[in-house]
Each structure stands twice: as C-alpha cells, then as structure tokens.
Amino acid sequence: MNQDGSGVDLDKSLGYLLKEASSALRAAMEEVLRPLGMTVTHYSCLELLAQRPGLSNSELARGAFVTRQSMNVLLQALERDGSVTRPAAAPVGKALPARLTPRGRRSLEKASAAVRSVEVRMLAGLSGAEQESALRILRSMIHSLRDGGDGSHDGDDGGADGGGTGSTGA
C-alpha cells in the first residue's frame, strides 16, 4: 500500500531495533516452546529457578519482568503441575522459597534445549567479538536507563564505569 520508501529513521533508531529484536526473539521462542506446551514466561520461571534455587515469588517476578501477581498465578499453576514446590510456611519473613522438582527439571531440560537453539540461530553470523560487544553494549544501555529512571539524577552507586554522559566511549 504505501511506498513512499522514506525510511525516515526508524531503521536507525536503536530503540526501535531493540524492540524489534526483542519481539522477534520472543516470537521465535514461543514458536519452539509451543510444541512443548510451554509459554515464554513459563520457561523463564523454570530457568530462573534452575539457576538460582530458592528464589521467592517476588524475586522470580522481577527476574521475568512481570508483576508479583502475574508470577504468582504462574507459580500456582506450576505447583499444581508438579514442576515446582514451595514450603507451606515461610522459613523467614513471608517469602516462600521455590524449588524445581525432578519433573520440573525434566520439563526445563527440553525447553532449554529448544530455547538454546533459538539463541544459537540468533547469534549465527555474529563473530565472538561482536557477541562480546553486544553484551557490553546492552549492559551499558540497561544501566544508563535504570540510573536516571528513578528520581535522582546523578547516580553515585558506582557500578558503572562508563556511566557519565560524556561520549568517552572506549
């Protein structure tokens, strides 16, 4: 329909490209996960739990970029499904540490392989140096975004080396 072809600058916006890449990745993951009867959030939760056993519902939520409430329904489903267990009472505070069951671990194994294949495909055509570069750049973006996002403006926490507004770059 349209054909003005004026690729104004969407193709040059890192923000748009970021969203596009993320969307493509999600779609690709959904595609390989669907045959396994799993959703992306589903998988994320399991993977998180495998790598950091004992995470609480809220922590899981933060790790999967959803709200506590959303993660809670998912966790309940996973518990019902027998993939995850949570103690009836909190060992400390109110947080209930969740853990993978053998069954959950098996589930994850298949899903993990599928997802890994997607990631491999995504990285095809990229040199090792480029991948390293991407890692560094993405971390920098995340950090910069978070620093200024919440109120204060200067941010002194220190974690970041290249935090400044300066374009010092390397």
Add this chain to the structure above:
Amino acid sequence: MNQDGSGVDLDKSLGYLLKEASSALRAAMEEVLRPLGMTVTHYSCLELLAQRPGLSNSELARGAFVTRQSMNVLLQALERDGSVTRPAAAPVGKALPARLTPRGRRSLEKASAAVRSVEVRMLAGLSGAEQESALRILRSMIHSLRDGGDGSHDGDDGGADGGGTGSTGA
C-alpha cells in the same frame, strides 16, 4: 533473600539481556510518557504515522508489534481523540490509510521529545562506533531470527562482516 551469588549465566545470555534492555526501555518510556497521558503503543502508532503517512491499520499493527485487532481499538481511540483521521471508504481494496491531524502532530511532538531524551540517556556512555555496532548487530539478530523461523533452513546472507568491536562503523 537469596545469597548464593552464583551468577550462573543469565548475565551472559544475550537473549536475557535483550529482554532486560527492552523491558528497561519500555519502562523508561512509560515513565516519561505517562505525564503526557500517553502509552508506549499510543506513541508508537503516532510516530509510525508521522514517518510513513497513509499506513493502514494492519501495517501499523505490524510496525508496533501488536495484532490488527489491538491496533484497531487504539486507532479508534485516536480517531475519537482527534489525533488521527481515516477516510470512510477505502480508496483501494479494504485498507484505510490513516493520517495524523495537526492535533495528533502536536501531541506527537511533545511525546517525541520525551522519548528522544530517553533514547539519549540510554545511549549515554556509548561511543558512536559502539552505537553503529549495536545497530548492525541487532539487525543481524533480527534477520537471523526471522530467516529460520518460518520454514526455510539456511538463509542468512550474513551481514556479519566480522567487524569486531564496533570498528567498521559504516
């Protein structure tokens, strides 16, 4: 709560980092857009329309990474709001070319400035070469993901010239 500190490999997964960055960007955008009474999808639609006037509902949907149905409700709201106009009848086929009204353009202008500031913040600490590198890498990822996703097996013309850490630039 947890303390095992075993940063297994989430911090090394490009997929996770991609999701994290995208999430952080979205959050930052929502934050600056909220005072203007706009959502991210809202803004995306307006921006798309500004850069490619006459896009149809379906095209807009693809550009904003939502379904036609979702974009349609948004478009109806924008029309009701007086930011967008669509002809009552389709000039050709069934597609209705949408266009920004002066009011929509004004709305967008403020939003665009806000969003641009977020993007600038995100890019702070990155050299020009790194930004170029990021552009190239993200495009490669998107391409690789899409190529293998739907049927064909090999594809990928490359795009990766082994430029390394943001050196080539162009």
Add this chain to the structure above:
DNA sequence: ATTTCCGTGTCAGATGTCTGACACGAGGCA
C-alpha cells in the same frame, strides 16, 4: 522498646491484548 520503613504474599477488579472466525477486494493463474 517503640516506631518507621521496606519487602512480601494475597485478594479483587479493571484493562489490554490475543485467538478464532467471518466477509470482502485485489491480483495471479489456468
């Protein structure tokens, strides 16, 4: 010791988005 503050789990409702299905117009092809 008391107060204050933060994080957590949970309930309820509202909202946005998606899936599924339908009819229509345009273009390619036999």
Add this chain to the structure above:
DNA sequence: TGCCTCGTGTCAGACATCTGACACGGAAAT
C-alpha cells in the same frame, strides 16, 4: 472467464497481565 490465494477490516469471546489495596514480618532508625 472463473478459481484460488493473500491481505485486509471487523466482530465476539477468552485469556493474561496489570493496577490498587490490604495485612504481615523483619530490620533499621529513634
């Protein structure tokens, strides 16, 4: 010409997620 495929707009329902609000436990501040 007729057929078939593709893309489009649209309706309706189902689903997932989010926002808002509440009570509780622990740790720091007073």
